Structure formats: C-alpha cells, structure tokens
Amino acid sequence: MLLSRMKVEMFKIGGKKLLAITILATLLNKGAGILYLTINRQELKEANHWTIQHYLSISQYFMILLLVVFSAVLWYLILSSENRHGTWSILLTKPIVKRKLLFTKHFLFLLFYIVFVLVSALFSLVFLPILGIPVDIGVWAKTYLIFIIIALSVPYSQIIFHLLLKNGIQAASLSIVWIFLIVIKDMFPEMISKMIPIYFLDHILTSIIPDTTTVFIYSIVTLLFVLVMIIVSVRKNYYYYD
C-alpha cells in the first residue's frame, strides 16, 4: 500500500526529476569535497590529516551544507508544491486520508535522502584509493551509518520553514539561516549548541572517533526530533475554507 502511494507521489512530482536532483546533489557534494582536499592536500599531509577519518569528516561537513539545500529543494517539491498547485483541499474529500498522504511524503523524502547518502558513500569509497588514502571499510561503514541517522536533523530542521510558510521558494530561501548557523557554530556556548538539532552531526564530526554513548544519545534525540516534526506536519491544517 505504502509503495503504491509512494509511486503515485513520485508520479506527481516526477521520479526522474527527483533522482536527477539527488544525483546532482551528490556530485556537487563530492566535487566540493574533492576540490577542497586537492587544494589543501599539502597542508593536510603536513598536519598528518591525510587519513580516512579526516577525509570522511571533511566530506561529511560538505554533505551537511549540501543537505540543507538538497532537503530545501526536496521539501519544496514534495510538500510546498501542494500549496503552489492549491491541492491541499483534496484532503477534504473522502478517498485520501491526510495522515496517509503525509506519511507517504515523508517516506518519499526518506527514500531519496537514503539514495543521496548511499551514493555519496559509494563515491567516497571510489575516491579514497584515487586520493591515495588507505581504505578502512569498518570506519567507512560506521561513519556513514552514524551520518544517515544523525544527519536527519538537517532536513527535519529545514521542514520547519516549509510548514510555516506557504510559498516554497520563500521557505527554501530561508535555509540560508541554517547555513549561517553552521558557519557561526563556534560562537555559541557548547551547552547551547549541543541542543540545536542542526549542530548534532557537527558535534559528532568534530570528535572524529566519537564514543558510543554520545552517538547513541544523539541518535535517539535525532529520531525523537524527526518524530515530532512528522507529527507536527501531519497535525498541521493545510487547507482553508475561504
């Protein structure tokens, strides 16, 4: 049932379009990471930072930045486009249940989010030997597993704007606030920054090899945050009788 509903959602937006955006975002992300590493190759080698942990840390920092934009576009197409077309009122008819429709939208987003992370992870695996960095499958798998869970806090922070504003372009443009917050992270006291969802992954990334308890706590908090956002999006009243 869920699969068929996701198919319908994909048909509405365009499955190929969504896949193309995902691949483009991955390529941009990897391109930026590789460019940064190539330019700073010498400095990183001198500082003994030419290791898989540092490569993944840098690569995932770019991934967070790209994820802000990627999720803004995806939420624009999946959620805000209903505002654009004025189709939320269809929910007032019997055959479509709002809860089911919203869950389908979230699953569709998660599907492309997973594709984005997996393709990025595979690209990393290809680029590591090219850059001459020894590959450690264990570290690689563990890092991306942590990423796939905790980085969910980024798109689910972005959805706030898409729920608050009816216009998708305005909501997408406000994702600059998250990018700004990522850039100025060090200006916040650690106590406060630890509580802001957009910083969750950054806290893990900066510790390179984080301890299991920290990862576990952040994973639980992220999943709770995602759950709250899903509930809020389902409970929201999208349609009006004017």
Added chain:
Amino acid sequence: MAILGEFKKMHRTGVYAIMLILCIFPVVFQGLLGVYSDFDGDALFITSLGIFCRIFIVIAIGLLVSFSFNNEFKKNGYLNSIYHGISHKKALRNKLFFFYIMLIVYFIVSLMLSGVIITVAGTNFFSVLIDQIQPIFYLNLCGFLLINIHFIICLMAKQASLISLLVAFMGAIASIFVPATPYWVWFPWSYPYRVLYFTSLEPVHLVLFVTLTIISFLVVLVLIRAER
C-alpha cells in the same frame, strides 16, 4: 509607474519581509560582534557587512529574481500584461529595472543598519561613508552583475525559476570558501565580499567588474529582445 507596479506585484507575499530579515539578521549580528571586539570606523563597517555580502546578499538577489518570475507564471502575469496591451519585452525590462532599484534600496537599508551600529560605537558614520564610497559603488555594481546573471538564468529556465535560487544557494555556500582562494576572480558570487576589502583589489579587478556588468547587461537586453 510600471516599476511601482512591479513592487506591488510582490506586496504582501512575505518576500520583502524575508529580504529584510536576510539583511537585519547578519548586519546586526556581525555589527554587535564588532562592537564587542572594540572595532570602530572602517573596520566596523567591513565587519558588520562581512557575512551579509558573503552569503546573504547572494540569497536575497536569488530570492528576489526567482520569486518575481515564479509569481508571474503562478498568477498568469504575462497573460494579463498582453490583455492590457503591455508587451512582454517591456514587462521584462520593467522587471529588470525594478530589481536594480530594489537592490539600491536594499543596500541603503543595510548601510543604514551598519551606520546605526557604527554611530553607537562612537564613530561619525558620514566620515566612514565618505571613506567607503568606492567600495559601496562597486558593491552596487557587483549586485547588478548578480541580478543580470540570475535574470539570464530565469529567462532561460522559463517556469523553473527555482533553478535561479538553487544557483544562488550554491553561490552562497561556495562564497564561504572561494573568496579566500586565488580563484575568486572566476566566481562572481564572491565579488561583493571581496569588494568590501577594497584595498586588496587591483585596478584590473575593477575593470573586470565593470566589464562583466556591462556584458551581462547587454546579454540580458539581447535575451529580452529575443523574447516573443
């Protein structure tokens, strides 16, 4: 009058409020940080406008241009202009000049905000303004260049005006890293930030800014002429 009409088209859509937030948020934040670090005069001017010119102005331009084009398609503005005997080319030309005027107003607002912070820090804002007149001029010029680029993208992308906003995003993210590298010359989205550090610029860079702005303006005019 037509330019006022362009302004009214986006009135009460929330886009001006967002643009204002994109201006107030970074200028006040950075300005207060500058005051806290005991900066004054020209240094405070550069500090308060730093992140605004680096990231936010790019997004504000992308948002303004994308939203305006998106609004036209959404509300069938082009169709209405034909009904009322206004040619499509003229509507686009009005739109372009409206963007230029909006950008100047936007810069004036950001300068005023920066001026308040500079005055609070105990420096005469007018003396800073006179010192920084050249960077302000080139800041506007580089803003026009970005408007031209995004205008061209919107003209080419037709109904997919989100592409222009996406390009602005990429430009803003890249502006975090590119201005510090020697490759900034190839990247117009880093120009506003580099212009702030005016003394670090060579005369050839200024020639480049002027040339690119003129060329892009001509390209926009040619594309508008080619529109049906």
